[in-house]
Amino acid sequence: MLVVATASARGVPPKRRHVITSTSGSRFFGWKLLILLCVSLSCVLVLAALFSLHSSYLSDADSSNHFKVTRSTVSRTFHGPPKIAFLFLVRQNIPLDFLWHVFFKNGNVAKFSIYVHSAPGFVLDESTTRSSFFYRTQISNAIQVSWGESSMIQAERLLLAAALDDPANQRFVLLSDSCVPLYNFSYVYNYVMVSQRSFVDSFLDVKDGRYNPKMSPKIPRERWRKGSQWFTVVRSHAEVIVDDDVIFPVFNRHCKRRPPIDNRKGKLNLKLQKQHNCIPDEHYVQTLLAMHDLEGQLERRTLTYTLWNQSTTKMENKGWHPITFSYANASPQRIKEMKGINHVYYETEFRTEWCRANLTSVPCFLFARKFSKGAAMRLLSDEVVGHFQVSAMLDTPP
Ligand SMILES: *[C@@H]1O[C@H](CO)[C@@H](O)[C@H](O)[C@H]1NC(C)=O
């Protein structure tokens, strides 16, 4: 067995480990256990939070209309097979479109749809993507997204709202511009469809200093959750996320990223640094679903594999970062190890999550990040997502 340390949260030590267990009776690789220490700073923050018991009575109602996401109420009946909506949350174009092209090409067009949230005004067409699957898939009401701010979760909600317009969309998979599939389309489709539950990474972390007591009473501390941004949800949960006009405004007001120290701001820095360092996309969906008592309808894990760089020192004070896979470290052996992971250990809850879909044991991960073009090229040539012809790729611009 080989243990790989991972975590969902940027800038914090990992809170769980993925354990690769040989699913096909292969070899014992040896343990690499990681003992993770609570960063004393977060303990201090928890204490500080306990002392500032006064909760905010400021009304969030005035700001809620501003963030309301409207969706048309569509009939729930549809003809043909249920579809997976692939939701791409990207900065500009789809850098790994060539790999997704082969993935979709080997799929069934009646069984998926694609929605892209890109920079406002950015159009996916012949001049901006090599894959015709992405032509005009950008949503028209895209907003400017600042990474680590609530505009990010607003963008997710806009994607979900657009996808809810098609009643055939029954599962909603959120993907980044560096995400890759680890399996072919039919495998992904069956895995996600047999499960009546959403896949949402969600855990309690009492030492986490991101909860802001001002969120109480709208969000009580015991409902505060943390987890990977990359979710797959069923339709009813997508509706909960889009229709939410209670929790989102609280996040918008009180869950903010701590700005970096800016010397020009002088003493103001002290005040800014006292703010709770909160990254909305690592808390919003999981906290919202907990608030709605829907945790019983979740597989509390993500389908997207991330490898965290353990060698970042505390001195750097930047926390842990995901490792970007390059051509060199996306070897077939490495990919096989990712695909062999069958359980995840959540340290803060002492919970071992054995990966299941519809009560059947399955590999934990269908997708992985962050992949460079070189690494994605390697997946393509190793035919991880299915058979492809080089000539078909060369035909298409740019
Ligand atoms: C998809 O992958 C699965 C498992 O990896 C394999 O059994 C199946 O034959 C593949 N299907 C297609 C259509 O390539």
Ligand SMILES: *[C@@H]1O[C@H](CO)[C@@H](O)[C@H](O)[C@H]1NC(C)=O
């Ligand atoms: C889930 O598993 C049960 C029991 O094995 C089976 O009867 C059911 O058809 C499965 N559901 C789906 C959607 O495949």
Ligand SMILES: *[C@@H]1O[C@H](CO)[C@@H](O)[C@H](O)[C@H]1NC(C)=O
């Ligand atoms: C991990 O982080 C260290 C320190 O920041 C850096 O030097 C190293 O290149 C990173 N490793 C990978 C594989 O990204």
